[in-house]
Amino acid sequence: MLTVNNLVKSYGKLQVLKGISFQISRGKIYGFLGENGAGKTTTMSIIAGLINYDSGEISFNGEGFKKNKRELLRKIGYLPQTPVFYGYLSGYEYLDFIGTISGMPREKIKKRSSELLELVGVKEAASRKIGGYSGGMLQRFGLAVAMFNSPEILILDEPTSSLDPQGRMEVLELIASLRAEGVTVFLSTHILNDIERVCDEVSILHEGKIILSQRLEDLKKDYIQPIYDIEFEENLGNLSEAFKKYSWIEAVKQDRNSLSIYVKDVNRAQQELLNIIAAFNKPVLSFSLRKSNLEDIFIRLVNKNVNI
Amino acid sequence: MSTFKAYFKKEIIEAIRTYRYIIIAAVLIFFAISDPILLKLLPSILKSQTQMDISSFLVINEKMALQNYIKDLFQLCNIVIVLVISGTLGKEIKDGKLIFPYSKGSSPAGIVLAKAVHYVIYVGIITFLGFLINYYYVTMLFKNDGITIIQVLISAASLILFFVFNILLTMAFSCLIKKDIAAGIIVLFLCYFSITLKSVKGIYDFLPMKLIDTANSFSSVGMAKPTITVIVACIALIAIMIYQMSKVEVV
Numbered sequence: 001m002l003t004v005n006n007l008v009k010s011y012g013k014l015q016v017l018k019g020i021s022f023q024i025s026r027g028k029i030y031g032f033l034g035e036n037g038a039g040k041t042t043t044m045s046i047i048a049g050l051i052n053y054d055s056g057e058i059s060f061n062g063e064g065f066k067k068n069k070r071e072l073l074r075k076i077g078y079l080p081q082t083p084v085f086y087g088y089l090s091g092y093e094y095l096d097f098i099g100t101i102s103g104m105p106r107e108k109i110k111k112r113s114s115e116l117l118e119l120v121g122v123k124e125a126a127s128r129k130i131g132g133y134s135g136g137m138l139q140r141f142g143l144a145v146a147m148f149n150s151p152e153i154l155i156l157d158e159p160t161s162s163l164d165p166q167g168r169m170e171v172l173e174l175i176a177s178l179r180a181e182g183v184t185v186f187l188s189t190h191i192l193n194d195i196e197r198v199c200d201e202v203s204i205l206h207e208g209k210i211i212l213s214q215r216l217e218d219l220k221k222d223y224i225q226p227i228y229d230i231e232f233e234e235n236l237g238n239l240s241e242a243f244k245k246y247s248w249i250e251a252v253k254q255d256r257n258s259l260s261i262y263v264k265d266v267n268r269a270q271q272e273l274l275n276i277i278a279a280f281n282k283p284v285l286s287f288s289l290r291k292s293n294l295e296d297i298f299i300r301l302v303n304k305n306v307n308i
Numbered sequence: 309m310s311t312f313k314a315y316f317k318k319e320i321i322e323a324i325r326t327y328r329y330i331i332i333a334a335v336l337i338f339f340a341i342s343d344p345i346l347l348k349l350l351p352s353i354l355k356s357q358t359q360m361d362i363s364s365f366l367v368i369n370e371k372m373a374l375q376n377y378i379k380d381l382f383q384l385c386n387i388v389i390v391l392v393i394s395g396t397l398g399k400e401i402k403d404g405k406l407i408f409p410y411s412k413g414s415s416p417a418g419i420v421l422a423k424a425v426h427y428v429i430y431v432g433i434i435t436f437l438g439f440l441i442n443y444y445y446v447t448m449l450f451k452n453d454g455i456t457i458i459q460v461l462i463s464a465a466s467l468i469l470f471f472v473f474n475i476l477l478t479m480a481f482s483c484l485i486k487k488d489i490a491a492g493i494i495v496l497f498l499c500y501f502s503i504t505l506k507s508v509k510g511i512y513d514f515l516p517m518k519l520i521d522t523a524n525s526f527s528s529v530g531m532a533k534p535t536i537t538v539i540v541a542c543i544a545l546i547a548i549m550i551y552q553m554s555k556v557e558v559v
Contacts, residue, residue, distance in 0.1 A: 041559070048411040051557040073413035080559070084404040086318065088325040100314035101414045145408050 001026040001184055002047070002153055007056035009042055016042050018208040019056065024153070024186055024201075029179055031199035031216070032188040033298055038205045040188040041081060044157050047186070048078035060153070074102060077151030081158045083142030087131025091122060091141060094130060095148060102149040116144040119174065135162040143171065153184040160194055172198055192294045202294075206302045216294075223297045225250070227290045228261040228273060233283040242280070246272075260290075311409070311418025319426040328392050329430065335388045336434050339380040340442035344373050348449045370453040371526070373446040374460065378523050381438070381467055389431060389471060390495050393478050395488030396423050397549070402486045406558040416553035420479075420546060427475050432468045439464035459526040466523035466531060473516040473538045474499060476545040483549050483556075516541070 002024040009017040016039045024030045034040045045051045047058060049069055058065035060072045085094055092113055099109030117123040120140040125133060133141060139162050146154060156175070160168040168191075175185055176198045189195060195202055196216070203213040212219070240254035248265035263269040277284060323329045347368050354366070397420070400406050409419070443460045474495060481491035502517045512518060518534040 045557075045559045048407075049413070050407060050410055050559050052555070070413045070415070073411065076411065078407075078411035080404070080407050082404070084407060086322065086405060088322060089318070093321065097314050097318050098408060098412060100317070101311055101409055101412050103310040142408075146411075149412060 001061060002186070003057075003059045004043075004047070005057040005059075007043065007046065007058065008054045009039075009046060009051070010054055016208055017046075017053070020205065020208070020210045022203050022210060022213050024184055026152075026184055027179060027182050028200045029175065029185040029187060029198050031195035031202040032186065032205060033192065033195060033202060033294075034188070034205035035302060039208045040205055041157055043205070044078070044155050044186070044188060045080075048076060048155055049073045050078075074149060075152045076155065077146035077149060077153070078155045079139075079142045079146040079157060079159055081161065083138055083145070085130045085138070085141070085145075088129055090129055091117060091126035091133075094141075095126075095145065098145055098148050104149070112148060112150075116147055117141075120144045121170070136164060136167050139163055140167070140171070143174070151183070153186060154178065155186045157188050158190065159187065160189060160191060168194070192298060196294050204298060204301055211301055219297065220294075223300070225296075226263055226266050226269070227296075228263065228269065229258065229286070229288050229290055230261070230277060231258045231285040231287075233257070233285055236282070239280065239282075243276070246276075248272075309418070311414040312422045314409075314414070315419050315422030316426055319423055323426070323430070331392055332389060332431065333434050335385050336381070336438040337441060339377060339385065340438040341445060343377045343380060343442065344445040344449050347373050347376060368450060370446050370450045370455055373450050374442065374455065374463070374526070375524050377438075377442045377446075378463065378467065378520070381435070382470075382520050386471070386474060386499065387496060390474055390478050390499075391489070391492045393427055393475055394482055394492030394495075396427070396482055397479055397553070398482035398486040398491060399488050401483070401556055401558060404559065410558050417550045420483075420549045420553055424476060424479060424546060424549075427479075428472050431471050431475060435468050435471060436461070436464050439467075455526055462528050462531075463523040463526050466519040469535060469538050470516050470519040470523075473541060476542050476549075480545045480549050480552075483552050 004023070005021045006019045007017050007021070008015065008019050020039070020043065022030075032040050032043070042051070046053045047065075049072075060075065063072060065072060086097075089097065095113040095116070096109055099112065104112070113126070114123070117126045120143050122133075122137055122141050122144065125137060130138070130141065139159065143156075143159060146156070159175070160171050163171060172194055175187065178185055179200075185198075187195070187199065199216050201213070201215050202219060203210050205211070214222070235257055236254060236259065240252040240259065243249050243252045243259075243261060248263060248268040249261055250264045251262040253260040253262075261269075261273070263273075274287075277287075350368070351366050354360075406414075406419075439460050440457075443457060477498070478491055478495045481494050482488060485491055485494075499517070502515050505512050505515060505517075513530065514533050514537045516534055516538050518530065519538070522528065522531045522534070
């Protein structure tokens with residue numbers, strides 16, 4: 001549906017995007033991960049038609065972005081990280097403004113406004129001026145604006161960042177429900193748990209390059225790694241060194257009195273690890289098996305240290 | 309067209325709710341009413357201050373009273389109009405208010421034209437109204453010099469053309485430098501600096517500033533050259549703004 005090929009963008013001498021490529025299929029929720037300054041917002045702003053790019057190709061349903069930009073933008077909805085509105089307009093007036101820009105007839109604007117304001121939970125405040133909305137209300141109202149033209153693809157830049165836990169859950173449920181309606185969602189967030197909850201595919205952007213692009217299930221299969229967390233009663237000194245001689249142990253992270261042991265072979269770990277620990281003769285407070293989550297995978301990949 | 313329609317309506321709401329209409333109208337109408345009254349009272353005021361009757365030296369006729377209003381429009385109302393309009397494009401770009409409209413495929417030409425047409429129409433109407441109110445009070449308070457309402461309307465048209473040029477120049481600077489007050493100050497500097505070119509006859513006749521002279525003369529003589537300049541300059545300024553708005557990165 002959306003294909004980005006070798007996209008390059010520079011600000012002066014600083015190359016923000018260094019030839020990124022990815023594809024988003026229809027009806028999928030595509031997560032975009034990256035540290036601050038990795039280029040996520042730049043990528044999203046380019047696809048939303050807000051900024052230009054130096055080179056590369058973007059196509060939407062097979063149509064080139066450069067030639068058909070204005071037409072294609074009518075099929076795209078974009079929610080920026082910090083949505084800004086005309087504060088002196090009411091919610092209804094702003095949606096009327098957006099609907100008119102999108103070329104929608106008056107009756108359809110009214111109907112769509114009512115539906116969406118209900119959906120995002122801002123209907124009661126819709127007659128009030130937007131300048132008086134709270135941060136969370138602005139984010140929800142922004143979502144309504146982004147969805148107003150019934151876009152085929154919805155680009156959401158950190159949509160849950162300023163919401164409380166309840167609001168976050170509601171927005172995530174809303175995003176998940178869009179999948180059933182066939183809407184494609186391109187979502188960036190710092191909250192990795194959000195990606196794990198709703199996304200089908202994920203890309204990790206690091207220093208202007210995509211270092212990984214995979215289905216979330218495959219990603220977990222490929223990168224998931226069991227970790228044993230052991231907490232001791234006393235300081236461990238240089239104990240971590242003693243684990244390095246075992247070939248089935250990939251890495252050991254040691255805190256003052258705790259160890260995190262990353263294992264390659266779970267079966268051998270189950271058979272041997274307790275015996276090894278018992279041999280140290282140090283009192284153990286807790287022993288647990290943790291499965292690495294997306295956050296661990298993300299940190300490992302961006303730190304270029306796939307072993308830890 | 310859909311962008312023009314949406315923005316034109318939005319500009320009207322904005323001008324009402326941010327008091328722009330009131331500010332511009334208040335200044336133009338205030339001087340239209342107060343100027344003739346103050347001029348009429350001036351001899352009495354001076355007499356009470358100096359204890360001398362100078363009414364025989366200070367003869368103010370209809371023409372002088374009307375010219376006094378034109379002077380105030382140029383010196384004071386022009387500043388208010390420029391400063392009120394100075395943030396119209398630059399501030400929207402800088403504040404990120406164009407993100408949603410641009411992401412919905414709005415047309416830069418529609419935005420520029422809606423804003424320009426809106427302010428040109430409003431300032432035009434208020435200026436005409438100001439001249440008519442001023443003429444009403446002047447004819448009521450001062451001896452008739454034979455200046456007809458048609459002559460006053462020609463004078464108003466000269467002033468409106470001058471304001472139209474300044475509105476578009478302000479919008480263009482606002483769009484280019486994205487700093488509202490700075491754009492206003494640059495335009496006002498250029499505007500008042502161009503008076504110094506009065507001695508350069510060949511050039512001055514083509515400058516928009518010449519329209520102030522034609523307004524003061526209550527005739528259309530000499531109006532053609534600056535009018536051509538204003539029309540050409542306005543088309544060029546609109547083209548520059550549309551180009552700039554198509555290239556601008558609104559994030």
